[in-house]
Every structure is written in structure tokens, then in C-alpha cells.
Amino acid sequence: MSKGTVLVTGAARGLGKEIALRLADDGFDVAVNDIASNRDILLKVVEEIKAKNRASSAHVADVSDEGQVKGVFDEVVKTYGGLDVWVNISEMSVDDWDRTMAVNCRGVFLCYKYAGLQMIQQGRGGRIIGACSTSGKRASSPFMAAYAASKFAVRGLTQAAALEFGVHGITVNAYAPGPVQTDLLDYLDASNAEATGNAPGSFTQAATKWGPLGRVGVPADVANLVSFIASKESAFITGV
Incomplete structure (x- = not known):
């Protein structure tokens, strides 16, 4: 029996893949998203999840585009009948300010928005889990200004969303690992x-x-934390 449906954005490799596989091990059905250039390796992640006897599907989209974001959430809900957990993964380059802010900040906002709207409509609460960083608490390098700025923004978005969605039983947190x-x-x-x-x-x-x-760190270190935040045991933790 499934524990519910999870959507992991940025799930083709690295942290995203590790988290998607861990949540499948935890008993969730896992829908995965990434950009078009990662389609082939994203499909391999789907096969790995299915090998764990969990349902899975690939959803190709750019999370900085609102229409594509809404389309992914609509596809997931149509496929699985609902959404219980959303997890954001961010592994983008830091040399392009506009692209970094669009993906790391605007993309998180759009996903918070559509994950929250879907969970409110379902009326059974849920978990929203964003991708932050220690760079969202303290800038660590002069070569990562855009990255740090975007992650500081994620902290504010996470806290504001927690206040907005808490009345609906939806927790909003963001993992913030070091390197x-x-x-x-x-x-x-x-x-x-x-x-x-x-x-x-x-x-x-x-x-x-x-x-x-x-x-x-290694990806499993972050996946272990996300596993806990996605669980019922984390129900009193939000805005962190």
C-alpha cells in the first residue's frame, strides 16, 4: 500500500535521484521531474523506482516557466489522484544570475504555489520541501553571489509559505546542507x-x-533528512 504520492523536481541525478529512490523505499509512489536535456536519465530513474515496486512517472519541464509547472502538477494529480509531498532539488550553474534566480527562486515560488493549491484542495494536509543551502544562511564564496541571493530568498519564501499553508495542515520546510x-x-x-x-x-x-x-556530505545524508520531513513524525515542524 502506498504512503502517498511524491513529486520530486530536479530528480534526474545527484540529490534528486537519491531522494526519489529513498522515498520510494519509504513506501511512496514517486513522480520525477527534470529539464528536457535530462529526459533519458530521468527515465532511468523511473525504472529504478518501479523496480522497487512503486509507481513512478517522468515529467519533463522547466520549473521557471509557470505554464510548465502547472502542467506538471496537473499531470501528477491526473496520474495518481492527488499529491502529498513535493520536494525541490536545485543543482544549477551559478554563472548566470538571471537563470539562477529564475530556477532557484522563481521556480521554488511557483512549485510552492501549485503544490499548496493542490494540497489545500485535497483537504488532507501535506508536506512541501524546498531546496535551500548553508549559502542561504551565510554567503560562503565571492563567486556565488547569485546562488546565495537565491537561497536567502528560499528561506523567506519557506517561512512565509509555512504561515500561509499551516492552517490547512501543510508543513513547509527546506533542507539546507553544506557542500x-x-x-x-x-x-x-x-x-x-x-x-x-x-x-x-x-x-x-x-x-x-x-x-x-x-x-x-553525500546525497544519502540529505535524503535521510528529507525522508524524515516527508514522514508523519515531522508533523509539528514547519517554517524551518
Whole structure:
């Protein structure tokens, strides 16, 4: 028996894929989304979820486009009969301010909007889980201004949405990890090396010292947290 339906945006690889597979293990049916260029690997994620005996489907869309966002939510509700959890994944480049803000900030707003509207209509509460970062609490690099600004915005959106949707039994939270070993970290390392002349790998090595554990995270570290936030045990946590 399914625990409900989850939609994970940005789920083709890295954190998104790890979270989608973990929530399938937790007993959810998982719809996955990513951009058109990632269609083929997104379809492979669907097959991995189905191999766990959970329903899954791929929904290709750009989350910065409102029409496409609404279309994805409509497709998911038509396919599964409703929506119980939405999880945002963000692994975009940081060299294009407009694109970064459109995906990381406007995209989160649009998904909060349509996830919230659907859950309010269903009348059974739900979980909305956004993608923030430690960069949304403290800027960590002079080369990540757009990224930090977008993540600070996600914090405000998350808190405001929690206040708006709480009366409907919908919690709104955002995970905010430090550096995690994904394609994005590899990109940041390469970009840092190009911009500063530092040796490749130096950015990632420095990142191991940003926290008390002396290492960067792995996708499973974030997936474990999302698993808890998506569960009934997290019902009294919101706006965090």
C-alpha cells in the first residue's frame, strides 16, 4: 500500500535521484521531474523506482516557466489522484544570475504555489520541501553571489509559505546542507579553479573544513533528512 504520492523536481541525478529512490523505499509512489536535456536519465530513474515496486512517472519541464509547472502538477494529480509531498532539488550553474534566480527562486515560488493549491484542495494536509543551502544562511564564496541571493530568498519564501499553508495542515520546510558531493560541487570546483588559478580539487578540499565533521556530505545524508520531513513524525515542524 502506498504512503502517498511524491513529486520530486530536479530528480534526474545527484540529490534528486537519491531522494526519489529513498522515498520510494519509504513506501511512496514517486513522480520525477527534470529539464528536457535530462529526459533519458530521468527515465532511468523511473525504472529504478518501479523496480522497487512503486509507481513512478517522468515529467519533463522547466520549473521557471509557470505554464510548465502547472502542467506538471496537473499531470501528477491526473496520474495518481492527488499529491502529498513535493520536494525541490536545485543543482544549477551559478554563472548566470538571471537563470539562477529564475530556477532557484522563481521556480521554488511557483512549485510552492501549485503544490499548496493542490494540497489545500485535497483537504488532507501535506508536506512541501524546498531546496535551500548553508549559502542561504551565510554567503560562503565571492563567486556565488547569485546562488546565495537565491537561497536567502528560499528561506523567506519557506517561512512565509509555512504561515500561509499551516492552517490547512501543510508543513513547509527546506533542507539546507553544506557542500554535498554531486555534479554541482564538481562544477563549483572547476569554476573556482578557472577563476582563481587554484589547482583542481582545492575548492572541494577547502569545503571539507567548512563544518565540524571534516568532510563534505553525500546525497544519502540529505535524503535521510528529507525522508524524515516527508514522514508523519515531522508533523509539528514547519517554517524551518
